[in-house]
Amino acid sequence: MLKIGVFGTGHLGKFHLNNWKEIEGAVLTGFFDPDNSTAAEVSSKYGLRRFDSVDELLNACDAVDIIAPTSYHFELCKAAITRGKHVFVEKPLANTMEEAKELVKLAKEANIKFQVGHVERFNPAFLALKNYTLDPMFIEVHRLAQFNPRGTDVSVILDLMIHDIDIILSLVKSNVKSISANGVAVMSDTPDIANVRIEFDNSCVANLTSSRISMKKMRKMRLFQKDAYIGIDFLEKKTEVIKLNAPGDKNVFTFDIETNNGKKTIAISNPVVEDGNAIRMELQAFYNAIVNNTDTPVSEIDGFRAMDVAHQILEKIGAVHAS
Numbered sequence: 001m002l003k004i005g006v007f008g009t010g011h012l013g014k015f016h017l018n019n020w021k022e023i024e025g026a027v028l029t030g031f032f033d034p035d036n037s038t039a040a041e042v043s044s045k046y047g048l049r050r051f052d053s054v055d056e057l058l059n060a061c062d063a064v065d066i067i068a069p070t071s072y073h074f075e076l077c078k079a080a081i082t083r084g085k086h087v088f089v090e091k092p093l094a095n096t097m098e099e100a101k102e103l104v105k106l107a108k109e110a111n112i113k114f115q116v117g118h119v120e121r122f123n124p125a126f127l128a129l130k131n132y133t134l135d136p137m138f139i140e141v142h143r144l145a146q147f148n149p150r151g152t153d154v155s156v157i158l159d160l161m162i163h164d165i166d167i168i169l170s171l172v173k174s175n176v177k178s179i180s181a182n183g184v185a186v187m188s189d190t191p192d193i194a195n196v197r198i199e200f201d202n203s204c205v206a207n208l209t210s211s212r213i214s215m216k217k218m219r220k221m222r223l224f225q226k227d228a229y230i231g232i233d234f235l236e237k238k239t240e241v242i243k244l245n246a247p248g249d250k251n252v253f254t255f256d257i258e259t260n261n262g263k264k265t266i267a268i269s270n271p272v273v274e275d276g277n278a279i280r281m282e283l284q285a286f287y288n289a290i291v292n293n294t295d296t297p298v299s300e301i302d303g304f305r306a307m308d309v310a311h312q313i314l315e316k317i318g319a320v321h322a323s
Contacts, residue, residue: 002290005061005085006031007054007076008068009042012090016067017046019280026287029061058083063113063290065283066090070154074099081106081114088286090117091166092158093303097311100304107300115286115296116303118166122278122285125232126167128239128271134171134230136223139206141168144214147187155190156183157310157317161210164221166298166306171223174202176309181316186213196313239271 004020006013009031020028030049033039039050051057058064058079063086066076074094080087087107093116094100107114120126141164176198183194193211200206219234228243245254245265252267282298289296 002026002063002287003029003061005029005051005057005064007033007057007064007066008072009033009038010035010067013067014042015279016065016283017042017048019277019283020065021046022280023284023287025291026283030057032057054079058085061085063286064088067117070095070158074103077103078106081110081112084110084112086113086286086290088115088117088283089303091119091303092116092154092162092307092310093300094307097307100307104300104304113286113289113296114300115282115289116298116300116306117282118163118298118302118306119278119282120163120167120234121170121298122276122281123234123237124273124276124278125234125237125239127276128273129230129232129241132230132241132271134223134225136171136225136230137202137204138224139168139171139204139208140222140224141206141208141210142218142220143208143210144216144218145212146215146217147192147213149188155314156192156194156210156212157196157313158307160212161194161196161208161313162306162310164208164210165309166302167221168198168206168208169305169309170302172200172202172204172206174200174204176312177201179309179312179316181313183313183317191314191317194313194317196316198309237273239273241269241271243267 002025004026020026028048030051032051032054042048043050064080066089068076070092073089077087077089094103143160143164178199181194181196183191186192192213196208198206217235221232223230228241231240245267252269254265254267256263256265285297
């Protein structure tokens, strides 16, 4: 039995509560939320104890799930780590790079399990590619959302684009060479739309556009590599692979084209995208890492790297102090 304490039970926090209740072996000890109205609702709906202080909840649990606003991540993570508690924290890891650096140091010293909530790693459309060799040399990303005041305490870089930054860094096994970016604050005090170009030492280039003031939603990533084009639709949960036909390819549609090097056979396939709850899968992975003493799939180092690139982008835009 693993006792879980939840910090923050707002919109996303309630999704976490629902999913923890479905994970065998995990027991919700209770929650901490300073908002009396939210706390009363959660206590009534979920039958959970509201703890009066951070310390009191930490003393009663084995691991914490932190879904509080980003400005509280550092103090809550630090308090948990120093008491030897395992930590799951929503992205971004922390509010500043200084805070993120200290959390990485503290987690290593405490030898606890630490996972950052980059939930798109568990999107079924992305997981459908687990058996494919991904070695992209050009990446095009569009993540567009309609305006919602919730989440505007941080820029669109740390709110939306950081999902794609994390995935790109997990795919491209090379250091970042250069970053160019521009962004505009339209509806809030921080950038609401941004376009970014990231160049890597291995010559891979990633072009990312994120907006939270769009008329329609879009969450698409396109990967171009030597032998294939891969399209991932995170919103519609669809994946497409187009490549030169290879012996043994199954469940593909093929057609021939004439090139300067003769006839080529093109194969189009749609990998099976299994139904799955990404939030539950990431929380289950955190639980499994603790009980099996294995690495978390999205570590504090991963969270730090994504934050580092995001803050470099903010510096390029000139919004680092308003992030």
